[in-house]
Amino acid sequence: MPQSTTWPNAVHRSLPDLLCWLDGLRRRGQVHRDDRQRCWHVLGHPEANAVLADHRSFSSDLRDLLPRREDLAEDDLPDEMELFQRGNFVRLDPPEQHRLRGLASRAFTPRTVAGLAPRIAEVTTELLDATGGRTRLELIDDLAYPLPVIVIAELLGLPAADRPMFRRWADALFDREVTDPEQPLTELAAANTRTAGPVLREMNAYLLDRIRACRAHPGDDLIGRLVQVEADGQRLADEEIVGFVGLLLLAGHITTTATLGNAVLALDEHPGAVAELRAEPALLPAAIEEVLRLRTPFPRLVRRAVTDTRVGDEVIPAGAVVTIWLTAANRDERVFADPDRFDPRRAPNPHLAFGHGVHFCLGAPLARLEARTALGILLDRYSDIAVATDAPVRHRDPWTMVSVNSLPLDVHSR
Numbered sequence: 001m002p003q004s005t006t007w008p009n010a011v012h013r014s015l016p017d018l019l020c021w022l023d024g025l026r027r028r029g030q031v032h033r034d035d036r037q038r039c040w041h042v043l044g045h046p047e048a049n050a051v052l053a054d055h056r057s058f059s060s061d062l063r064d065l066l067p068r069r070e071d072l073a074e075d076d077l078p079d080e081m082e083l084f085q086r087g088n089f090v091r092l093d094p095p096e097q098h099r100l101r102g103l104a105s106r107a108f109t110p111r112t113v114a115g116l117a118p119r120i121a122e123v124t125t126e127l128l129d130a131t132g133g134r135t136r137l138e139l140i141d142d143l144a145y146p147l148p149v150i151v152i153a154e155l156l157g158l159p160a161a162d163r164p165m166f167r168r169w170a171d172a173l174f175d176r177e178v179t180d181p182e183q184p185l186t187e188l189a190a191a192n193t194r195t196a197g198p199v200l201r202e203m204n205a206y207l208l209d210r211i212r213a214c215r216a217h218p219g220d221d222l223i224g225r226l227v228q229v230e231a232d233g234q235r236l237a238d239e240e241i242v243g244f245v246g247l248l249l250l251a252g253h254i255t256t257t258a259t260l261g262n263a264v265l266a267l268d269e270h271p272g273a274v275a276e277l278r279a280e281p282a283l284l285p286a287a288i289e290e291v292l293r294l295r296t297p298f299p300r301l302v303r304r305a306v307t308d309t310r311v312g313d314e315v316i317p318a319g320a321v322v323t324i325w326l327t328a329a330n331r332d333e334r335v336f337a338d339p340d341r342f343d344p345r346r347a348p349n350p351h352l353a354f355g356h357g358v359h360f361c362l363g364a365p366l367a368r369l370e371a372r373t374a375l376g377i378l379l380d381r382y383s384d385i386a387v388a389t390d391a392p393v394r395h396r397d398p399w400t401m402v403s404v405n406s407l408p409l410d411v412h413s414r
């Protein structure tokens, strides 16, 4: 296993480095305490499932991991963090999480989402038409980034034209390098607070502006409905809507961008699978699930133990920080036969890329539809798609997110 002192700069780290490091962790037990990182690691699939299913014992509220206000400089903007956290229900526990999630859930049911299919296909086609028949595509810039951001911005009622700004925020928040993967999570959280502060300030101000404008003239979009909604007899405060909309805006595109890039990379590595998909397009949804299993965008989730709880053979004590490695759980050989093999026909495929339990990804139906539509159109339109060999593929730091930032492709139209 590589030693932390020899870690190269994160830009040189790749998914195989993460997998090798996780194999080393797994040898210490599917559930074990790590003194250096001062946390518990959960690597096995049944164990990860159990932790994620038990929100009473494992809280998503990590506020007390953040640095204390008195330890921060003025510029670190603890208030901005707090403002963003108010409606950011992925970091809240029930009943608060349940109340806020309920307000958005109607917009994301499989049925409502299915109604977006024509628009998703239309945007995909427009974006590919805009490449003007070029034979060199930059998958992320040309399609994988703009498609989901246009869709989520339209759902929320934010101008899609502001997307360069959204991308800057997402990059600042998700392109962080984990300088030492074995550093304690509390230190990581402190460093993140410092770098995230200025971006959150800009994002909060922008969203507050949009929310206030919307209160004056509510439209028929999600922000318009949120400003009018009464939840438990109370109106949502503008400040509460900020984190809520920010969560949907960021979660609603960055992961789908990652999945489209990851799918094209996986297919490039498995030409046999591409031939199968072309011959049998009905396989596409299962192939996308397999991409999510093997290139899980969020490699880990974090929880805080509330009570002493047995997980597998260990008892995780109250107060412990718990890192649930989705990347490792999704390759658990006790659940997935031949776990490193890309099998577009794998069934069942109970991967945890969308999480599990009360926080199960709200946008999963949308992400699946976007991925299916965009990949289906790509395969239809181009008889040949190959990752370019004369230009770099840029990866994000896989400890933060398994995704590419740029993916040059050579394509040939039918």
Ligand code: HEM
Binding pocket: 060, 089, 090, 091, 097, 101, 247, 248, 251, 252, 253, 255, 256, 259, 297, 298, 301, 302, 352, 353, 354, 355, 356, 358, 359, 360, 361, 362, 363, 364, 366, 367, 368
């Ligand atoms: C392939 C794409 C996606 C992946 C891999 C993904 C992954 C995840 C994961 C792992 C969680 C659980 C977090 C936790 O338990 O702490 C989550 C939650 C969430 N996701 Fe996604 N996501 C994707 C796409 C989307 C999209 C398109 C949206 C659109 C709105 C979205 C919105 C959300 C929201 C709002 C939550 C929080 C749910 C809650 O806390 O109740 N995600 N996602």
